[in-house]
Amino acid sequence: MIPRLLLLSVPLLCCACGSGSSTPSASDAQATVRQYFQAIVDGDPDGMCRELSSDAQKQIAKVAHTSSCKEAGQGIAREIDDKARAALKQVKVGAAHVTGNTATVSITGPSDTDPTPTTQTVPLEVHDGHWRIQKLTTG
16 A cells, blocks of 8 residues: 555655644744655654644555555655655645644655646644644645
């Protein structure tokens, strides 16, 4: 199921997370999204999972039929091809809007199946003082 998992990791995702004592900035929310994509491009399963909430980590492991987010990330690192990596490098992280412990970040880019750029909104929540991606969806 790695190709479906990869599709989840391309710019078709949605995120959120738990709660923390202080709210990080809008630029921190953007950085979380950038770091997630960069970790996938770099083949860094630990880095990828670090940007996900525990719920999103469980979701990605379930979709990949693995026992952990790290295993799923290792599968992505093995299976990602140059075309998908190039698509991930084209993702543009846009504006972040923060409301309390939640934020949304817009992303625009092609998917691994369609070169036409599309824009998605990535919602986040604060967990232990950091923005984390909560949920991955296909749109």
